[in-house]
Amino acid sequence: MVGSLLALGVPARLRGFHPDAQAARTPAPVTRGRRFLAMLCDLLWSVVTRVVVAIAVQLLQLERRDLLTSGLANDVAWWVVLGTWLVLVLATGRTVGDVAVELRFVREPDGAAAPRALRRPLRFVAGIGGFMLLDLAPPGWQWAAWLFAAVSLVAMLLTVNGRGLPGLVTGMRVADARER
Structure with missing residues (x-):
């Protein structure tokens, strides 16, 4: 993260990377590596957010001079992160990792998929939400x-385009988010 922030100070002409606006909007194939990166982003985002929230709760406890345990801070952090993930997936159908690598789950035109009202809750429970609930x-x-994480990884490796458990449970496929 520090390296990324420092890189912002390097002029674009010296970075050696010149993004092509058209290429950035062109859908790319969904690979298992890309799916794995999305899953890894979800896990890292969950852990980092949980740590930050737990530290904030502990600082508030110190400020108020409460004699509460660090267990409370961890519990509050876990529920805040779980709630945030739930809202994000229910609202968008995507996780932080999906957004980071430009993925989304879509219904096959002629495929059988879970009822529309269940797709996003099932997406949550079959993905990072299931892991967090079990944790x-x-x-x-x-x-x-x-x-659950191991089964998710194996399912991602063995399913078409790495759709994994969320795709199997919802009957959806993984697509590039830029795909129409």
Whole structure:
């Protein structure tokens, strides 16, 4: 992140990269590598956001001189992040990783898909939301979240275009977000 911020100060002519506006709008093939990068972005965004929220909650506790445990800060952070993800996926049908790598789930023109009202909730539960919900399990049961992550990774590797669990559960396919 620091390197990216420092790179902003380098003049464009010295960066060696000259984006072509037309090429930036042209859809690219959906690869498993691209899907994996989206999944990794989701995981990293969840972890980083959770840490930031937990630190903010702990700072508020110090400010108020509360004698609350760090467990509360972690619980609050987890619920805030889970709620944020839920709102994002229900509102857009996409995760942070999907947006970062320009992906979206679309219905096949003649394919059988989950009913429209269920697609986004199912997308949430079969993706990062399912992992996060399982990670909230009582101590000793967090292995279920990591089993879910492993199954998600295998499903992404074995399904067409890496549609993974969200695609299997919703009956949707992964497409470039710039695709019409």
